[in-house]
Amino acid sequence: xxxxxxxxLRSGAPSRLRRLISADGPTPWLFPLIAFLLVFTIYPLVYNxxxxxxxxxxxxxxxxxxxxxxxxxxxxxxxFWGSLSVTATYxxxxxxxxxxxxxxxxxxxxxxxxxxxxxxxxxTLTLVIPPAITGMMFxxxxxxxxxxxxYVLESIGILDGTAxxxxxxxxxxxxxxxxxxxxxxxxxxxxxxxxxxSLPPEPYEAAMLDGASALQIFRRITLPMMSKVIAVAVxxxxxxxxxMFDYIFVxxxxxxxxxxxxxxxxxxxxxxxxxKWGYGATISLVLLAMILxxxxxxxxxxxxRW
Amino acid sequence: VIVESPxxxxxxxxxxxxxxxxxxxxxxxxITTAFKHARHIFDQPPSVWxxxxxxxxxxxxxxxxxxxxxxxxxxxxxAISTCCRGCGIPSWSRSARRRxx
Numbered sequence: 001x002x003x004x005x006x007x008x009l010r011s012g013a014p015s016r017l018r019r020l021i022s023a024d025g026p027t028p029w030l031f032p033l034i035a036f037l038l039v040f041t042i043y044p045l046v047y048n049x050x051x052x053x054x055x056x057x058x059x060x061x062x063x064x065x066x067x068x069x070x071x072x073x074x075x076x077x078x079x080f081w082g083s084l085s086v087t088a089t090y091x092x093x094x095x096x097x098x099x100x101x102x103x104x105x106x107x108x109x110x111x112x113x114x115x116x117x118x119x120x121x122x123x124t125l126t127l128v129i130p131p132a133i134t135g136m137m138f139x140x141x142x143x144x145x146x147x148x149x150x151y152v153l154e155s156i157g158i159l160d161g162t163a164x165x166x167x168x169x170x171x172x173x174x175x176x177x178x179x180x181x182x183x184x185x186x187x188x189x190x191x192x193x194x195x196x197x198s199l200p201p202e203p204y205e206a207a208m209l210d211g212a213s214a215l216q217i218f219r220r221i222t223l224p225m226m227s228k229v230i231a232v233a234v235x236x237x238x239x240x241x242x243x244m245f246d247y248i249f250v251x252x253x254x255x256x257x258x259x260x261x262x263x264x265x266x267x268x269x270x271x272x273x274x275x276k277w278g279y280g281a282t283i284s285l286v287l288l289a290m291i292l293x294x295x296x297x298x299x300x301x302x303x304x305r306w
Numbered sequence: 307v308i309v310e311s312p313x314x315x316x317x318x319x320x321x322x323x324x325x326x327x328x329x330x331x332x333x334x335x336x337i338t339t340a341f342k343h344a345r346h347i348f349d350q351p352p353s354v355w356x357x358x359x360x361x362x363x364x365x366x367x368x369x370x371x372x373x374x375x376x377x378x379x380x381x382x383x384x385a386i387s388t389c390c391r392g393c394g395i396p397s398w399s400r401s402a403r404r405r406x407x
Contacts, residue, residue: 105325108318108321108322108325109322111318111322113315113318113319115319115323116319116322119322119323119326122326122329122330123326123329123330125330125333126329126333129333137332137333137335137336138332140335140336140339140347141332141335145348145350146347146348146349146350146352147352148335148352148354151351151352182329182332185329186329
């Protein structure tokens with residue numbers, strides 16, 4: 001006799017509450033997860049919203065209610081809009097390069113020939129390195145005097161030696177993007193390879209019989225069948241790129257000037273360097289709202305199903 | 307499904323190794339930097355393939371003296387042993403899989 005049945009027998013008709021907390025129902029089993037979400041997700045989010053209507057007064061050592069002041073300040077803050085523009089540029093360029101390069105490399109490595117397994121394994125090595133270490137690695141590689149990348153680019157005439165990559169406003173963001181692309185393109189390759197390996201062979205056999213070229217096969221068969229996989233990869237990486245902090249913090253700290261100032265770095269600076277907790281919380285809430293809106297729009301448009 | 311010509315297959319293999327090499331190079335450079343003296347790290351042009359290896363950086367990080375490795379020649383011996391195994395294991399596995407008549 002189960003708990004619910006026993007309850008029914010005892011009281012005649014089972015009460016709704018008793019059914020809800022019965023071991024047969026899902027509620028007791030969901031409780032640890034709900035508690036976890038409440039403590040680690042809901043509470044920090046609610047606290048952040050509450051914080052965005054307050055500001056820390058360092059001399060009085062307390063948070064004071066300021067109403068909509070932080071939100072109004074955000075609207076007029078030129079630095080916020082500048083950071084937003086840098087974040088958008090970074091997002092579009094890095095995501096586009098990673099998707100195109102990832103697909104190209106995945107197509108190149110999609111083979112059962114000898115050595116390709118080793119190549120796939122070697123490529124995944126970049127994923128295990130912490131982003132801060134990758135930032136340090138590329139800081140050395142792009143050093144104006146001792147860096148290998150600088151040396152190679154100067155040798156082939158792309159750089160002239162007077163404009164260091166990370167210290168010039170026009171190239172600093174590209175320098176950071178190189179580190180991000182280097183580390184996360186293999187992630188795209190992995191996802192695309194898994195997708196390519198799961199495609200059915202029949203459409204390819206039919207296309208071969210019809211005399212389709214490799215490019216036609218890619219455009220008419222591979223790309224449409226891979227669209228869902230590409231959409232998921234873009235969504236996951238897109239959210240990740242929006243939150244990007246480590247590379248810029250380690251490599252440029254937002255400089256030179258404000259050339260590489262992204263929103264997460266701006267929020268961090270306002271919160272911890274200028275001790276404007278309320279304003280920092282407001283910036284991070286805007287960032288969160290943007291990620292949610294863009295991700296949901298993308299899920300709707302690309303018809304992503306989990 | 308798509309059958310490739312031997313020439314195309316070779317080109318694909320070479321291109322794939324080149325791409326993987328490009329991705330592995332920064333890692334190689336970073337790892338070898340850990341075994342370099344400061345004077346080699348700040349070489350101009352950068353010393354990528356030839357440098358005098360040292361354990362001093364590891365000694366500093368770990369706070370231990372790794373001198374006995376050098377004295378006992380464990381490090382060079384280990385390197386030679388690793389190379390021998392690197393060559394030996396594939397040939398061993400190949401001969402093990404071979405069908406003896």
